[in-house]
Amino acid sequence: MTNKYKFPQQNLLEDEEIAAWIFLAPALVLLGFFLLGPIAYLFYLSFTTGSFTASGVRWVGLRNYLRLVLDPDFWQVLGNTAYFTTATVISSLVIPLGLAVLLNKSFILRGLLRTAYFIPSITSLVAVGLGFRWLFQTEGPVNALVMFLGFEPISWLASTTWAMPVIILLSSWKQLGFNMVVFLAGLQAIPPNRYEAAELDGANSWQKFWHITLPGLNSTIIFAVVTTAIFTLRSFEQIYVITGGGPLNSTNVLVYYIYEQAFAFFDFGYAAAAATVLLGFTLILVYLRLQTWGEES
Template sequence: MAKLYSKMWLDNEEVAAWIFLTPAFIFLGVFLLYPIAYLFYLSFTAGSFTSTGVEWIGFRNYWRLLFNPDFWQVLGNTIYFTVATVILSLVIPLGLAVLLNRSLSLRGLLRSAYFLPSITSLVAAGLGFRWLFQTEGPINQLLDLFGIAPISWLGSSIWAMPVLILLSIWKQLGFNMVVFLAGLQAIPPSRYEAAELDGANSWQQFRHITLPGLRPTLVFAAITTAIFTLRSFEQVYVVTGGGPLNSTNLLVYYIYQEAFGQFDFGYAAAAATILLAIALLLVYLQLRTWGEET
């Protein structure tokens, strides 16, 4: 009898779909939706996870963010870091992908070499960059060969951020290049053949065939790179510690300092909520762009 009822339930496609989706919904609810809801709740409270508990204070944490110059400096750092990283992490891999797509020799070897940074630990990469750009490191030794005075890369409020940007570009380069290669191979070769017959040069083919054909891929790469960049923590923690003079402090590291350094969980939750809103806005723009494309 039990088997009969079970078969009747599974014969109903809608009921069967809900049965199979239930474990995924439970997983998402416990590990995604509940933490987001609790984060939003914490942003309206003050206190810590001690016997004193938390206190509801309304929008006070958001007002503190609004009038805190340190937060605005961190937000400006994050925007600068994100925009520079995203632009260069699209332009450089796209150029490499176009070159590798045309050259058949050593394509597999070069693709593996460029993709290697993507599977390298960010902590290990950060330690490597910290060694490279220290005052007596290899980069300054190389500059000395050309008669250029050593630069205090990690001790300068001007040069420290470009080091972090370079590290993030190096980390993201291989992934985006592979994505662009897949997008390029999806463009029909007949389009390029027709363009050559019409007398189009390489730049005209790239502008009128490659870029329009890669539009969905470009949107995907831009959004994923932006989200990866917004959640950057290891680079700051390992290489600069947010210094000098707070010039490399990014939003995620700022949240970490406020939550686990100052134990101001409500204020940190408010900053994390703003970061979540920015990420959701990027996802919305991606979905809207793809919807217009289709």
């Protein structure tokens, strides 16, 4: 026999749920209008060709995606993006992690050094890009140092070999402070008694780092990898300011390639198809992060 009556607590929970949806409704409408709407329109554009002129756009189906598969420039850009992302993520994890371990200890000027290392995270990428372009120009300070050490100057930004490492150096430097703070927060969440027990067992610094610090930072490292990869995948300013995708397309990454196709060649359908590929990569990273949250909870 079912109970026709509801307890007051059940009514209260239902009222709270209704109130929650009422308060969430404006945010959900804005989210749908400014996020989901443009994504849907991007997906539609990827099946069209033409520009926003009197002729309008024309439906072409999967032709833009087939063109992506057959375009050697797109595959070169994907290779550049993979190289750029992998190198930036690795350097943006190893160096900040080492700094966080050092700055987690008590010593004079620790607060000053933490602030100094965090400053790159709040600087303008355009300003930093202009500074790096000046530093690495043929007659710039970096080549002056190279010649002072007795080596031949290097055409950093005109070389297909060295231009990308300059971009990676800038991006890693820009991400250094943020990841350092993330790792510091993770280190402070590790119980100190674990290190004390390891010291009693005779563990050295490397053993404590390998068996206590790294396992304790597992979720923090995954978070840093995902956020750094997303930051790197959407990189545009440093490419635009320093190299413009050159020389010989060697520093052209996916976001800059999309920009070129859309606003230099006005091929919006093809640019939308490339942007959809980028969106797919980003959603994979977001899914990995959500999976991590699910395992933690």
